[in-house]
Amino acid sequence: AQSVTQPDARVTVSEGASLQLRCKYSYSATPYLFWYVQYPRQGLQLLLKYYSGDPVVQGVNSFEAEFSKSNSSFHLQKASVHWSDSAVYFCALRRTGGYKVVFGSGTRLLVSP
Template sequence: AQSVTQPDIHITVSEGASLELRCNYSYGATPYLFWYVQSPGQGLQLLLKYFSGDTLVQGIKGFEAEFKRSQSSFNLRKPSVHWSDAAEYFCAVVVDSSYKLIFGSGTRLLVRP
């Protein structure tokens, strides 16, 4: 079955430090790939998406992600984290024509002052 894995449940970084959140998917073909962010009690905000083409995609709030087909990965990065980035981050994929999203279990980002 198709799946999305986010191996890190929690990540803590210091403000100003770089960040990388991992995401791996299990699917034969290249799915559509997404990263969403969710602040406590809030909705899901799309950070960035990958459909095809350039494997390095830029998103909002200074985030970027790189699709690596050989590793079935779509890791999210940010060069310098801000305290306001503390939130839950979900990787998600669309794998068929129904376009329903399959979410990973999420990574909670904590930012140290």
């Protein structure tokens, strides 16, 4: 069975600082990988996705993520965060040819002024 682990429940960074949110997955092959963001009282919005190819993928709002097969990881990064990036971020996977999306427990990001 596949699973997703986000080891950090909360992350606090200063505005303008760089950011990395960690994500590890467990799956025997290479899955489809996603990062979603959830703002208060909102649904999940897709930030970026990885299917295959270049391990570094670009997403909306200057976010990027790097896939590592050897580490089974898909960490989210941003060079300079803004206060509006404060939200909950979910890493997720969907196995190739499957339908169910499996989510991590989420990381709450707080950007301090």
